[in-house]
Amino acid sequence: MFLLSTTCHEAAHALAAKIGGDSTAAEGGQVSLNPIPHIRREPFGMVVMPLLSWLSQSGLIGWASAPYDMLWALRYPKRAAWMSLAGPAANFGLVIVSAVALRVGLMAGVFGYGDVSAYHLVEAPAGSPMEGVATVLSVMFSMNILLGCLNLLPFPPLDGYGVLGLFTTPNGARRLQEWRVEYRSFALIGLMLGWRLIDYVYGPVWGAFLHLVFPR
Secondary structure: OHHHHHHHHHHHHHHHHHHHOOOHHHHOOOOOOOHHHHHHHOHHHHHHHHHHHHHOOOOOOOOOOOOOOHHHHHHOHHHHHHHHHHHHHHHHHHHHHHHHHHHHHHHOOOOEEEEHHHOEEEEOOOOOHHHHHHHHHHHHHHHHHHHHHHHHOOOOOOHHHHHHHHHOOHHHHHHHHHHHHHOHHHHHHHHHHHHHHHHHHHHHHHHHHHHHHOOO
16 A cells, blocks of 8 residues: 555656656656556665564655656746645545545445544454455555645655745745755755654544544
């Protein structure tokens, strides 16, 4: 599910950039739901680190990236801002898909109510094929809310920083892109801030989406 969610996220970035006139990621094969091109670009972040973090029971840690032409971003800062938004939008799209599937399964009697506090939203008879489907959909729902919320925080290098350009003038959006380059060394601080603040964002958003599945 991490591979699927991350692949959709980066493919959305790559597709938005291509539509906006930058084919850098497309030429690398990243306008694709095939995870292989994305793994080739970030093998450590997409495979090694997630496995190590899972085996050590320290949570799931991983990352990926889609390349883009910085000169293109400076020339068309608004297009670059839409490119930034495309990744988190793909995550929230997966949240909606999983929420609909979970709700339909509950209404059809295929799923029963699970342990929401443990993020296992629905359950199915043990040993049945639907047991695995219930787990996958529950993980898909919660993981993509986390990825979407984290990436929308407005700190570089997170996508939310680039999205800020949609709410400024073209010159303001261009200046944001310039600051991303000038202050690249502060990216680690941005990531630390993101991890510190994500709990304050994730919980309310997760609860709001949860009502789509459990409206009662």
